Amino acid sequence: MARNQITSHVVVETEHYGSNQSAIVGSEAVALVDAPHLPTDALSWGHYASQLGPVQYLINSDHHPDHTIGNRFLPGTIVAHAETRHRLETEPPSLQYLKDLLGRLDPGKDCLLEDYSVRLPTILVENTLQLFLGDVHLELRAQRGHTRNNVLTYLPEDGVLFTGDIVCEAGLPSFQDSRLQDWFDALDVVEAYDFEHIVPGHGKVTDRAGVQRYRNWGREIVGQVSRRLAQGQQYEQILAEVRFEDNIHVETSTSAGYPHELIESFQLRSIERIVTDLREFPELSDR
Ligand SMILES: [Zn+2]
Structure with missing residues (x-):
């Protein structure tokens, strides 16, 4: 566990296997950003968060299992992009996929998956949405990037931006649901915010330099593919030879x-x- 109070209203957990979680604690209500990947972590995070105040909202930054499996075990009305729902x-x-995966990642907890179905968002963000927690409020924005259905969550009073996987500190996440154009556009949007802290989808809490570093990792892998295409390499060869470091789904000391x-x-x-x-868009190699 690594529950860090990063500002007077924000606690962030960065050491759950699979994704980061945040609690924004206002004078009247608590909002959570993202649900733990592992049911065990979700139960303990939910227990902890409930002690901070009444948990009114749970925001999902995208639909991927590492950010939504834990919905089932947490309190709060779920808020997400319409397409996430x-x-x-x-x-x-599928239940079988979850049982196989979680049997590895969170062994011995099968009983938590009996009758499991993901708990769905019931407040949907199409463009922007504001949530009021008493002395602070959150500004949510639908933003294509890591997926078509990411949500950025901004806490202006404390200068904190919760980016989900639009920014990761641990390394590059999967690109499979991204369009490259959106991926880079989303980083421009992030950089235009007035913030002091970035809470990424994976890895440590970071800042403006962390966004730049992340952009450079993206440029690096896109550059590799682009140079190979310019040399006339075949699709199959590129697919067989180009890899990026995965620091998100790999084995750790606890999983x-x-x-x-x-x-x-x-x-x-x-x-x-x-x-x-x-x-389709060769000019993207210059982003
Ligand atoms: Zn993720």
């Missing part, structure tokens, strides 16, 4: 990590995405 409703991870085949499929789908977008 749609995707969780129409293409939820067995994702199975190798799944990590490999994230890589392949991500590189495929970059190749496809660069072929």
Whole structure:
């Protein structure tokens, strides 16, 4: 556990396996950003958060399982992009997928998945939305980036921006649901905010330099693919040879990590995405 109070209203947990969680504690209500990946972590995070005040909202930054599986175990009305609800409703991870994955990541907790279904968002963000917590408020914004349905959450009173996977500090996440154009546009949007702290989707709380570093990682992998395309390399060769470091789904001291085949499929789908977008929009190699 690493529950850090980063401002007078914000506590961030960055050491749960799978994704970061935040609690924004206002004088009248508490809002949470993202749900833990592992049911065990979700139960303890929910217990902790409830002691901070009445948990009124739980914001999902996107629909991916590492940010939404824990919805079921946490209090609060779920707030997310309209398309996050749609995707969780129409293409939820199968129970077998969750049992296989969580059997590895959170062993011995199968009982928590009996009758499991993901708890859906009921307040939907189409463009912007404000949530009032008493002495502070949150400004949510629908933003294409890591997925088509990301939500940025901004706490102007404390200068904190919760980016979900639009910015990661731990390394690059999967690109499989991104369009490259959106990926870079979203970083421009992030940089235009007035903030002191960035709470990323994965990794430590960071700042403006962290956003720049993240942009450079993206440029680096896009540059690699772009140079290969310029040399006339075939799709298959690029897919077979280009990889980026995955620091998000790998084994840690506390978790067995994702199975190798799944990590490999994230890589392949991500590189495929970059190749496809660069072929259509070669100028993206200059972003
Ligand atoms: Zn994520």
